[in-house]
Amino acid sequence: MAKQDRMSGNEAVAYAMKQINPDVMGAFPITPSTEIPQYYSEYIADGEVDTEFITVESEHSAMASVIGSSAAGARSVTATSSCGLAYMWELLYVAASMRLPITMAVVNRALTGPININNDHSDSMGARDSGWIQIYAETNQEVYDNFIQAIPISERMRLPIMVCQDGFITSHGVSNIELLDDEEVRDFVGEYEPEHFLLNSEEPYAVGPYGISAYYMEAKRAQAQSMKDSMAVIMDVANEFKELTGRDYGFFEEYMMGDAEVALVVIGSSAGTGKEAVDRLRGEGKKVGLIKLRVFRPFPRKPLAYAMCKVKAVAVMDKAESFSNSGGPLFNEARSSLYDLPNKPFVINYIYGLGGRDITVEDFYEIYQDLFVIYRTDDPEDVYRYIGVRDSRYRYE
């Protein structure tokens, strides 16, 4: 029976972990994800779980420890943020290429510098090419639900997975949440029974061998295929989760897209603020919609392209600056996915919310207004835009 409660996003992750009761957690504290290992070590100290907690001296070692435990055959989890994720970089690729089903809670935070503890997506967006599945959450409920779904997704695919949420905004924000029973979670994730594992005395087994040029490219091509194949598994698990909870998950959520003329594509907690803007604009008779991307890796390019094609102008929102001179990472992949379609919408990019810069309902109003200008004039003018930055060329208060 579902239980109504209220908790922060970090508590929700720790609580989901408790219900999953993994074999090993290796973690090093970093703001704003620190509370996750903190709450979890309380569960361990209180004897509520029998997880082996590996204390380490850095995030590099935290990732190394779960790579080791996962290869040994243990269901393994960790959590990190920002510079901690950056410090894991080298090992992220090792985990993915060894096809280890490690589940990592990423509490998104800006990268230094200037030094900053607040939210944006530059940490996980930077890790987008490391071969990890990436799932993002709008609310604490989604953080909890995504973490539970992450276990079967990663174990069926043998791929590591990042379950991302917005630092402080959801991680430290308390809100209503519906929790599953321990037994329901245990049944949903099942026992971890890897086919091959290092502690199996029946099968001597070698992992992570050297791959000379004659093999490396085949290895990478096979790894890329596993990411493609995970699309179906993500949907299978979402369908099973819907049967259990009634809550519907996919690669993305379409909000008021049916008859929309213009739309946003956005990731994470800001999607909620955007939906509020949609509700109010709909109240004024404006046909606006919103697409909230949940799964960024693998990138659902075909379904997303078809969803964007329903409207005439799209603003893609990036909470990460990639210094590319050609827009943010989500924009590039979203717009590229449209290239082969005959009737493409106009697509513009907004960089927003860096280092905790707040984005409000009023900001989304402004973006929808800009989209309606393009809708009327057929002229996108500047494709690469920012919102929420003080700019001497424009008046600001």
Next chain:
Amino acid sequence: MAREFKQITKASEITENISWQEITTGTEIYEPATSLLVQTGDWRVNKPVMVWDKCKQCLLCYPYCPDSSIPVSKDGKRLDFDYDHCKGCGICAEVCPFDAIEMKKEG
């Protein structure tokens, strides 16, 4: 034309002709001692040769060999080199206290 393929499970089947569909998941290997399959003896430029008269069977050469190419019998005597896998590094000759191993040009 596409060719037939199956996922490889045996180390002996891993060759430079396999496709990406055939390579093992995560390039892992499901059996022990697969280094025996690789004839690293071909890499040798200099070759260690025993001077059996000088050998006292102290067995110091055995733990120093980085390629496990000095076999030791059940009764604790070293045997002649495993030339299929010895790379000719010369460490055994260097550590032998009795000059019982000589390095000679291969060929």
Next chain:
Amino acid sequence: MAGTHAVEIRWHGRGGQGAKTACLLLADAAFDSGKYVQGFPEYGPERQGAPITAYNRITESPCKVHSNIYKPDYVVVVDETLLSTVDVTAGLSEDGAIIINTEKKADELRPMLRGYKGQVCTLDAKRIAEENLGKNYPNTPMLAAVVKVSKVIEERKFVEDMKHSFEHKFHNKPSVVTGNMNALKQTLREVKVG
């Protein structure tokens, strides 16, 4: 500004004084009374003594907005020394109220509120806490004052829920339960609406 029935509250305090904790307690209390809640801090320099802000949204249906609150219905000031340095009434609705922890009277404070014309409510949370809990723990009195002024939770239900909550939290220390409940009831009587 979050849906038709949203009540939005902004807390001002100093790091270490418990403004964030009081904000989360209010979220708990509102949740217990069947509301949808948000309680979240805004982190700045994260140092003891630095001004901090925390927020509550309390709604009848799920609240989607994830931004800070710029046009609050109520503002709570846990430390009156902030009045001279922080623009605590910024965006505050004139139909709402500001609630200040002080031993002064509302009329004495009004000149520091940058022309704010709405209700100014005061309570001496320090004295109430010291009388009932023996120490300056202002959270319970501040929480009770917000409930009294904002009416966001029905008062009798609030008193009942808090009793259960304290009994659960301090089941080994019955005197703390009594102290907190007395502080709560005294606040509900003493808050001055001016």
